[in-house]
Amino acid sequence: MSEQTAAQVAVNGAQPSAMRAKAKTLVKNAFGEAWKAKEAGRKICYCFVLGPAELLRCFDMYLIYPEISSAQMAAKKTSLPYIQKAEDYGYSADTCSYVTADVGLYLSGNQHPLGHVPPPDLVINDTLCNTYYKWTEVIHDFWKCPVFSIDHPVRLKRDEKYPYDIEETYQQDKQYVVKQLLELIAECEKLTGIKFDPERFRKNLEFGNQMSALWCEIIDKTRNAPTPFDAVLDGYGYIAGMNTHKGTAEGVAYLEAVKTELDQRIVKGTGAVAEERFRLLWMSAPCYPYFRKIPEMFHQRGATFVYTPQFMQGTRGTYRSKMYDLERPLESYAESMLDYFHGRNPRQAPQWSMGWWGGKDDIRNHLDLMRRFNADGIVFHAIKSCRLNSGGFADLREHLSREGVPILMLESDIADPRFFSEAQVKNRIEAFMEGLEERKYYRARAAV
């Protein structure tokens, strides 16, 4: 059997996750129902996936997630005309392609491949990513709607002792965020005419906690060999299904269904690929315009992805050790925002830092992940238009290579298909996989 045919069988031999398909339906419905919600008198709020969904839901606002909107355009292979419209309007190809795809959407009468998206009544900015600031300013330019920014300070992880009290700084930062949340509540009350109900908020956080617990169980399942799902191909589907339903009973039900499916796959021994030979970590978001193509190039060689930091990074509030404390919901909510970057203990960088804040801890974290998921190597996906995700990769590669970790650096983009070169990506993947094969061979030989 030729190599190509054998690879094809391997890909086709794997049984796809039904819950990935379900995620598509959830996301599609989230867009499809937006106009109905608008017509029913609900306020439309544009909120980033890391934003305070659980709080905004207390005001019956209908949430639209701009990143998911752009990612969906890309995954449906429709993003390029939108991006080009934005470029014709004046935007540079060097800015975030999520933003330019979104601008193209506004310039196209808000006609999204998944439905007609209503304009916003409110936009929530979240300072976790600097592009969010600019994006909300762009949205403001187009729609002249109110913008509310939730600002959570970030601190650099330090090995040596600070001359000031870190704990005191943390508590002050927390109070700063809590006060902003109170201002947001007042603004939402004014906009919607709905009074804030602390019980409802607590309930949403409780759903959030349930989702968090389920999600942690789910992502741990890739420690099985074979892994029951691929962290990129399936994992990002789950994230989309989850993020559009954060803090809801539907979100909990969805993750329960994911967990059940994965348990069944483990019992049956069903893997993400027919024959799992290599286990890899994927750093960064996927190349949505070729969402299937890149993971499948790995699958053809028996490699699958078992972890991505976006499991945590792209789903704020869903990490087990940071469950919301329902006795002090607002404070706890503020903590989840602050802890996103520097952890409860500012001396300890979070595992999903991807080279942002953790100094040398970032290296240790990657090595820990390799061990924890029994991985054979790391693939860094440098996103052309996302400096936040990709800015630290070259440095991490330098340090991790010195530790003997096999590394592959791929370059493409989250939404702009022009930055994907199939031949180049394929060549690099093949060279990397050959290296892994060789390593495996020599290790096996040395073990005999």
Next chain:
Amino acid sequence: MATIDEIVQRCQDQVGDLAFGYVRDWKKRNPQGKVMGYFPVYFPAEIAHAGGILPVAILGGGNRIKLKQADAHMYSFMCSICKSTVELGLSGRLAFLDLFVGSPICDAARHMPNLMQRNVPGLTIDLLYYPGNLRTELAIPYLHREFNRIRQLLESVAGHAIDDEVIRRSVCLYNESRRLVREIYAIRRDSPWLILASECYLLVRAGTFMPVEEHIDLLREVLAQIPDRHARPIDKIRVVYEGAFCEQPPVEFIQALEEVCYVVDDDFLLGSRLIREDVPEDGDPLLNLACSYRDRSHCSSVQHDLRRLKSDDLLAKCRSAEAQAVILSPAKFCEPGLDDQVHHLKRFDREGIPSLQMEFQERMKDFDGVRTQTETFAEAIQFYAN
């Protein structure tokens, strides 16, 4: 007494010195003195000055540095200033610093201090986090606390307390320096042939590495001579330049523009001039600095304050300088600047004010394209505009 040309030439030599000779000499002259570096856009230099620490803006390596190491550590699509700043660190050129303070003003700048922390051993690094929500009153107490935290950090570098009274005295000095810079800018707006934008840039830039007292003397010396300068107005269009709030273009780039236009206002080295009025000299100095950052500052692409539109600010600048056009010129890969370029472009289109868009990079060495583009733009305005 040195002439303006000589002073400007001296500043240019100092600016181009990648070994930071001026600062190293200062350290030799002040053996107990400490030096702190900060990444643009803004740092409250008054606090460092009050502690006897020389605050130095680390503005990248310009077009004279070769990136021998930074490229291996930094992603291809990062702006040049972040890369060349890391190169300065990796190559040991920042070894004279006792402290480096970064600020996560953009996604690239978020990475830079962490990269330095991982790769430049011995350099003490911290972040100053500016409030991302300036609309709320909460920003002021937050920033007040943040400046206080920075004071504690600087005290640990200085080895002694930095009390309010000393900071107040520093505020007075920096107010004087800002007043003098405003005076030079006012002359440029009125009679741009008397002091060129490139000269003004170098004079202001000198203030980013020399003690404020010396800078005040330098500015006074220049101001005293400007009225006697022999220069005649030439028939050039008047433009405002926008886009260099963080990364700075090479001086030759500014000179290329000036061959064709009078650059009557700009945002070069915005951090040095961010506070547009005097900071109050009485009361709590850190609170005064925090209030000034929020309420007495120019707009910048990395300050997020929807109480006012950035294009309103730029438009006002153009009108007060009687500019005929604006040059929108962000740095290559500078996402905040590139996004704002569109914001300004649309506004200026609506207002019927011509605009020229072009990117720059601190590392650029060829300026023929800049000159040709600007000439074409200027001719269109001079000969074909209504």
